[in-house]
Amino acid sequence: MTVYDDRFSQYITDLFAAQDDGLRHALEDSPKQGLPAISVKPEEGRFLQFLVRTCGVRQAVEIGTLGGYSGIWIARGLLPGGQLITLEREPRHAAVAREHFEAAGVADRVEIRIGDALETIRSLSAEGPFDFVFIDAEKSGYRAYFDWALANVRIGGVIAAHNAFRHGALVDPHNTEADTEAMRAFNRRVASEPRVISTIYPGGDGMVIAIKNVE
Ligand code: SAH
Ligand code: MG
Numbered sequence: 060m061t062v063y064d065d066r067f068s069q070y071i072t073d074l075f076a077a078q079d080d081g082l083r084h085a086l087e088d089s090p091k092q093g094l095p096a097i098s099v100k101p102e103e104g105r106f107l108q109f110l111v112r113t114c115g116v117r118q119a120v121e122i123g124t125l126g127g128y129s130g131i132w133i134a135r136g137l138l139p140g141g142q143l144i145t146l147e148r149e150p151r152h153a154a155v156a157r158e159h160f161e162a163a164g165v166a167d168r169v170e171i172r173i174g175d176a177l178e179t180i181r182s183l184s185a186e187g188p189f190d191f192v193f194i195d196a197e198k199s200g201y202r203a204y205f206d207w208a209l210a211n212v213r214i215g216g217v218i219a220a221h222n223a224f225r226h227g228a229l230v231d232p233h234n235t236e237a238d239t240e241a242m243r244a245f246n247r248r249v250a251s252e253p254r255v256i257s258t259i260y261p262g263g264d265g266m267v268i269a270i271k272n273v274e
Contacts (some may be wrong), residue, residue: 070203072102078167080266081131081165089099089127094151094156098126098128103262103264104129107129107258108133110219113138114190114191114215116137116138117141117142118189119189123147123221129195129221134165135165141168142170145171146171147171147172157171157206176204188213189208189212190215192212198222198242198245199237199241202242205269209269216271217269218270219267219268219269221240223259232242246259249269253269255272257270
């Protein structure tokens with residue numbers, strides 16, 4: 060019997076994912092500024108922070124900044140002197156995120172790069188290898204982002220990707236939307252990749268996690 064449901068999600072959030080003013084502000088202010096309310100949940104943010112610290116991350120990349128909520132969690136998991144480079148296509152989202160990074164006290168550790176991440180990742184390779192990559196942008200790009208991440212993280216580096224469950228659509232056999240099929244293909248791609256050890260963390264909307272094992 061699986062016992063995990065929203066009550067346990069809330070229980071974890073209340074116990075382990077308490078938000079300070081900076082996090083709460085980023086989460087609540089983003090929709091007020093017209094951004095979609097699609098940030099990771101506190102429970103997932105805490106998990107990202109935990110991952111980043113367990114793998115001793117100095118150089119992290121995020122693909123899909125939005126209002127900076129997940130970026131604040133990631134930035135707060137970095138080792139001292141570490142840096143997060145976060146990629147965002149929409150200048151408006153980047154401007155809002157910049158305010159939120161400042162309010163949360165992490166602006167000194169975070170650099171936002173504006174542009175289509177499918178393009179900006181190309182020149183970013185020269186700044187690697189990276190310790191951690193978080194993928195949370197358009198679903199049709201996930202496979203390309205994963206291939207890039209796999210080539211640009213060190214051995215022992217971790218790749219995480221949000222929305223593994225696509226709000227339940229993935230396990231609904233009648234749902235054949237393009238983004239659902241894209242996530243199914245993505246999950247299969249990661250699961251069958253022999254260079255990583257991977258699984259899905261089932262909190263929130265599901266997080267694909269993969270650690271690079273060999274070059
Ligand atoms: N990680 C954020 C949520 C990201 S939502 C959080 O949890 O707080 C997805 C973001 O990806 C949006 O801001 C969207 O504008 C951006 N995005 C979508 N396609 C993109 C692309 N090709 N390149 C860069 N950013 C993209
Ligand atoms: Mg997401």
